[in-house]
Amino acid sequence: MNVEITDLTRRFGRNQAVAGVSLQAGPGVFGLLGPNGAGKTTLLRMMATVIPPTTGRLRLLDRDPATYGPRREVRRRLGYLPQNLGYYPGFTVAEFVEYFALLKEMPAARVPAAVATAVERVDLGGKAKAKLRTLSGGMLRRVGIAQAIVNEPELLLLDEPTAGLDPEQRVHFRALLRELGQRATVVVSTHLVEDVGAACTQVALMDQGKVVFDGTPGELTARGTEQGTGDAPLERGYTAVLAAARA
């Protein structure tokens, strides 16, 4: 298993953002669903080793990221797209992706080809030399995805990756997700239930810091056959599970 989480918690002062989450994920695309404030982003930030858990056990790529050496190894094999991608407006697309490839300690000789491949995979070849300040929100999101995949990560964490993408780009992105999920563990946090239905092999639903459902998209759909509300079958499953958890 590339991700093994046991009773993980994270507290910010009095606020319990993640309250005892246990999950396991191997290769494939893992969808993380939930309403605003459910704890998805905090869980993803812990998995990205940006913040440590308050309590609980976290193993990534068969390593314990709590200690320096294994954490560095995990980070070399990790791709992360934060919810709010910060960027340097004066960098070009290629420079930005290259900068983070170097910070991931990729061998310098491999970096130019890896940058070109990543930029092409997100369909930004025509903008490789453009400054980031000149790009649209959707293009910036794709730059963020490019820096996340430049090192061909074994663990890819994407927080709201399709925010700002137009429908055509979202279809293209879902195909990319499925391709990446062939050999890596891809964890996608999203509000968009249709993204999960189209690309994910496993899905967890979070509410108030806890996982209230963990299974396949088909199993989540099946939960909505009687009492869920929504336009699509998966949406009905989503609302039915949330209603049951809050009852």
Place this chain on the structure above:
Amino acid sequence: MSGLRNDAPDDVDLGRVWTSVAAQVWRRQPGWLERTAGRLLRSPGLARALLTTPSLLLPWLLTSVVVLAAGAAATTDSGQPLVALLAPAVAAAAIAYSYGPGIDPAWELACSMAVSDRMVLLVRALAVFAVNAVLGLAASAVSAVSVSGPANGTAAAVTFGWLIPMTAVCAFALAVATVARSANAGAAAGVAAWLIIVLSGRVASGHFASAVTDTVLFLPYLAIGAGCVTVALYATRIPRGTL
């Protein structure tokens, strides 16, 4: 492109060809300074972070203002021990804030990188002091030629009494961090070095501020800086026959 695809033999992978061409066209050629820094720091990523420091304009302006203000306070011969002791802490806090979660837009991403965010901060502290020291040297030279009176002495005092010593301390901290492969060890060594310098000055001359006002110390500061570069060069040397 589609025409080309149709004309290409089946065993020609045009995607791979295009990626190779794009890699060459888009690749940024690092200058000699970045290549040397990459070798010294054992990390092309750290070297890139070092070289981009002045180009990240808002953090650069903020830290430069704080560093120069702290330097002006430290070089004022007030005899107050706290000024000499705390000025580096104020400058370091400003650098950590500006290039840390305070202002750096990509800090969240930087925190998930294999190159430690603390090492990145350490090289940026060195870059801030070193570049300001070079600018200070230029200002001192210009003011020595064109200005007479106290204004002439101020630029030189801040440059030689503050920016160069701090560059030396940062170089020492970075050399220790590079050799020990630990940013925490480097930062601790830098703090310890500065405390020793200040306390030694107190013992030798009777006042704490001598660390930043005593002209006798300027040469040792330069020697420490050069020594640290030498140690880092030695520690990161490439053995003959391995290239």
